Amino acid sequence: MPATRSLSFLLALLVFTIIPVLAQKGKGLHHRSLLVDTHNDCLSAQTLEGRDLGEHLSTGHSDYYRFKKGGVDLQFFSVFTGETARTPLGFYQDALNEIDSLNRLILRHPDKFGFATSYREAIKRAHRKRVVAMIGVEGGHMIESDIQKLDSLSARGMRYLTLTWNNSTEWASSARDESGAGMVLSQKGLNAFGKQVVQRLNQLGVMVDLSHVGEQTFYDALSITQKPVLLTHSSVWSICPVFRNVKDEQLIALKKNGGVVCVNFYPAFISKDFVAQQRYWNGPGKDSVFALYKLSDTNSAKQDWQKSMATALDNARPGLAEVVDHIDHIVKLIGVDHVGIGADFDGIGFVPRGLEDVSTYPRLTEELIRRGYHKKDIKKILGKNVLRVIKANCP
Numbered sequence: 001m002p003a004t005r006s007l008s009f010l011l012a013l014l015v016f017t018i019i020p021v022l023a024q025k026g027k028g029l030h031h032r033s034l035l036v037d038t039h040n041d042c043l044s045a046q047t048l049e050g051r052d053l054g055e056h057l058s059t060g061h062s063d064y065y066r067f068k069k070g071g072v073d074l075q076f077f078s079v080f081t082g083e084t085a086r087t088p089l090g091f092y093q094d095a096l097n098e099i100d101s102l103n104r105l106i107l108r109h110p111d112k113f114g115f116a117t118s119y120r121e122a123i124k125r126a127h128r129k130r131v132v133a134m135i136g137v138e139g140g141h142m143i144e145s146d147i148q149k150l151d152s153l154s155a156r157g158m159r160y161l162t163l164t165w166n167n168s169t170e171w172a173s174s175a176r177d178e179s180g181a182g183m184v185l186s187q188k189g190l191n192a193f194g195k196q197v198v199q200r201l202n203q204l205g206v207m208v209d210l211s212h213v214g215e216q217t218f219y220d221a222l223s224i225t226q227k228p229v230l231l232t233h234s235s236v237w238s239i240c241p242v243f244r245n246v247k248d249e250q251l252i253a254l255k256k257n258g259g260v261v262c263v264n265f266y267p268a269f270i271s272k273d274f275v276a277q278q279r280y281w282n283g284p285g286k287d288s289v290f291a292l293y294k295l296s297d298t299n300s301a302k303q304d305w306q307k308s309m310a311t312a313l314d315n316a317r318p319g320l321a322e323v324v325d326h327i328d329h330i331v332k333l334i335g336v337d338h339v340g341i342g343a344d345f346d347g348i349g350f351v352p353r354g355l356e357d358v359s360t361y362p363r364l365t366e367e368l369i370r371r372g373y374h375k376k377d378i379k380k381i382l383g384k385n386v387l388r389v390i391k392a393n394c395p
């Protein structure tokens with residue numbers, strides 16, 4: 001056979017035989033595995049904009065039908081409010097409003113969502129038609145430095161507390177502030193009250209989440225906790241060095257603790273090139289667009305800059321393979337028992353190509369198969385590792 005004909009034959013074999021078989025194999029394994037995602041912000045859109053996650057939605061990254069298409073069995077719904085409270089009653093009330101919103105979702109759609117507060121409940125309800133919902137509270141500021149409020153959130157079903165969001169609390173410093181990108185800190189890490197918080201979380205069976213926290217807080221928390229921790233939505237610093245990602249030394253310490261890091265899909269935590277584009281369009285790129293306009297025409301300049309930036313960032317989005325590179329790195333460094341998925345859908349403005357919403361998770365499994373991962377290791381990455389941490393904290 002001439003070389004060109006044999007090449008076309010090989011291509012045809014790949015396109016019509018090998019790729020579809022791989023996709024089919026991936027889908028089968030994917031839907032037989034328990035898929036746990038540790039971080040999704042869709043509850044905020046439901047609370048603030050009145051989206052009903054039990055219906056087909058054309059906006060956002062998540063709804064019941066897409067969760068099920070993506071094979072999601074257990075979803076941690078993030079309870080969130082930013083560093084300025086949404087209501088005059090404050091951060092704690094904002095958290096309660098989000099929990100109420102999740103409860104109402106489950107009441108409206110008891111056939112589609114089921115609530116769990118322990119490993120046993122999660123396992124019992126998983127793998128049926130329903131999505132098992134668990135609560136993660138993203139940001140220690142929501143306890144308002146009050147242990148009783150922490151106890152109350154636990155009683156309402158909180159099963160992880162992210163010690164800080166980007167904002168530090170008076171008892172724990174965040175990654176943004178420790179890295180110098182935010183507030184100037186008088187002291188880094190956990191103070192005496194912060195240490196008490198970690199101990200109380202252990203007692204209550206609420207997992208300690210160390211995504212978003214500064215390095216000093218990370219090591220302080222690891223020195224105190226008696227249970228394995230989670231990093232519910234963080235990626236790898238050595239691939240994409242931004243303050244929200246975790247360094248190799250931190251990953252090694254996490255392995256000693258028995259914890260799990262769940263990879264975040266946000267392009268700005270996955271790809272250095274995406275970060276470089278973001279920096280360019282917020283710096284010299286912005287200046288060059290504004291320089292083209294007269295001072296009186298700032299609105300047009302702003303529109304032009306935003307449009308140019310959006311196009312450039314869209315073009316710079318990483319692909320699915322670059323997300324799996326982060327999983328590979330963690331597996332190579334600390335083993336396959338310490339990695340999971342915490343995509344951060346509905347909390348991120350851009351998504352990787354091929355991982356556009358919660359329905360796309362089967363592609364992740366296909367890529368893991370393509371890279372030669374063993375079936376039992378894929379199951380660990382998709383959910384078993386996180387389930388082990390849930391079991392150790394809240395059996």
Ligand SMILES: [Zn+2]
Binds near residue numbers: 138212233
């Ligand atoms: Zn976050």
